[in-house]
Amino acid sequence: MLECAVLLEVRGDNVFRCRAYENGARALEGLEGEPVDWIEGGILKGVKGVGKGMIEHVEEWVRNGELEIYEELRGEIPDGIPEMLGIPGVGAKKVRYLWQEEGIDSLEALQAAAEGGAIAEMPGFGKKSAEKILVGIEMRKKFSERHRLGDATARATVLIDHLSALPEIDEIQLAGSLRRKRETIKDLDVVVVSKKPEAVMEAFIGAPEVERVVNHGPTKSSVVFEDGIPADLRVVKRSEFAAALNYFTGSKEHNTHLRGRAKGMGLRLNEYGLFKGEAKRSLPCPNEAAIYKHLGLAYVEPELREDTGEIEAAEEGKLPELIQEGDMRGLLHCHSTYSDGKSTLREMVGAAKEAGFAYFGICDHSQTAGYAGGLKEKDVLRQHKEIDRLNEEGGKKFAVLKGIESDILGDGSLDYPDTFLNRFDFVVVSIHGQMSMPREKMTDRICKALEHPAATIFAHPSGRLLLKRDPYELDYDRVFKTAAEHRVAIEINANPHRLDLDWRYIKQAKRAGCFFSVNPDAHHTSGIENIKYGIGIARKGWLGPGDVINTFTLAKFRRWLKDRGQPQA
Secondary structure (H helix, E strand, O other): OHHHHHHHHHHOOOHHHHHHHHHHHHHHHOOOOOHHHHHHHOHHHHOOOOOHHHHHHHHHHHHHOOOHHHHHHHHHOOOHHHHHHOOOOOOHHHHHHHHHHHOOOOHHHHHHHHHOOHHHHOOOOOHHHHHHHHHHHHHHHHHOOOEEHHHHHHHHHHHHHHHHOOOOEEEEEEOHHHHOOOOEEOOEEEEEEEOOHHHHHHHHHOOOOEEEEEEEOOOEEEEEEOOOOEEEEEEEOHHHHHHHHHHHHOOHHHHHHHHHHHHHOOEEEEOOEEEEOOOOOOOOOOOHHHHHHHOOOOOOOHHHOOOOOHHHHHHHOOOOOOOOHHHOOEEEEEOOOOOOOOOOHHHHHHHHHHOOOOEEEEOOEEOOOHHHOOEOHHHHHHHHHHHHHHHHHHOOOOEEEEEEEEEEOOOOOEOOOHHHHOOOOEEEEEOOOOOOOOHHHHHHHHHHHHOOOOEEEEOOOOOOEOOOEOOOOOOHHHHHHHHHHOOOEEEEEOOOOOOEOOHHHHHHHHHOOOOEEEEOOEOOHHHHHHHHHHHHHHHHOOOOHHHEHHHOOHHHHHHHHHHOOOOOO
16 A cells, blocks of 8 residues: 555646555554454554544455556556655656656666766766665665575564474574675575475465576475575475485585684585495484584584684684573553554553563653654653552563653764663663764764763664665774773664664674663564564573573562663773
């Protein structure tokens, strides 16, 4: 529906019609359940922003699986237009002008016009706009073959469920970068044990939403799904499974290091097994742990297999005890309808309880974030009264904490008076604007915010949006040192569009003495489950439960909040 709103604006429809579609689409995004449930339950009639026409569209979608208005728009608008809309800074109005006035209807044509100087001369654009367009096109090309961890996980879940129902499969396991919890992946890798590979392959190429079969063989096949995610399936013998799983999990660098170690011990390691000398029969390896044991190593968890010191640590018995989802006790960065969330505070609290957490910290946007419904002081006070009521209702077994996501302003100050910031149990500080500052100035800005006594957690520290926006330039050594000195936890934002802090910097931050907080940044009750992606990134960064403040019990977390304000010894 939201795409319809954008395409209507590109076509030049009445602005009120476009806004009606946009408002209705955003209202639908906040609903739980499936469209068929909305219709059968009659709940759409009471949803603000959803009018009679939108309800009819939903009914049409449920009934036919498609929308006539969408098909009409896609028939009128060139195929390249949606791609142009994906370039930052090129909204519907600009795309309409480019298409209808300048005849530019594809990324290729847009790039040529920007490179040739035509864009810089057009009204409403200019030289800086042309430069940004070229950067956006380059980023799109750079990331065109990558897929976010969340999208890949959703696709993999459907595929594994489909294949797991086959009686011909004895064992099935995801491999590749998805198993290693990389933030983006190129394709899915699945390894299967079966004595009837032909049946497995037929089921694989016939899986739901397979768009194209790239390769179909007796033990290996490749497909591409409708969402553009490729997948490879390999069927192996039981005796080969551990070695195949290890090999196809990677990383390439980790595997190379392992093979080199094996060679130095007079062994051969490949996807078929671990062999002594020129022997044709593999050493017994019923699981991956046996492979590492044969090589004189402790078992290396998949997330660590990036050749960043894990093999040396496995040899010395110094691998960390990694954090697990079950270690998490609290949620500390979530939003509600007080700002730009889609679920009420009560609904978010209820979902956190149901998920088994012991405390929940609400962090709606602060007053500077007008674009996100940021809270004025009176709104904060109103929310605090509701939190007090919820805590009275919940008793001592569950606590709702008073937090805020306070914008770091351009000069590094926070956007509430100090006396008002003292009302919160904790304060998340973050950047949402002026992201193109030079490295030194951005670092100064952030460090000043981290030095503020109220700052508790530094959220999405690099500002990156995966496959869309690169991180800003930053002196990470200085930022981490400042955070550690002032005992501000570094966030690992679990939103699959962010997964920020980048796992490559986590060990550096830990060495500096930083604590961490893994947070879903949920704007809807369904977003709470994103915590699993943050845990994957924390594990890739070698973090244990003691490194993450929201693994603490409520009492211990409250002590941590209190102690961080005391002078360090």
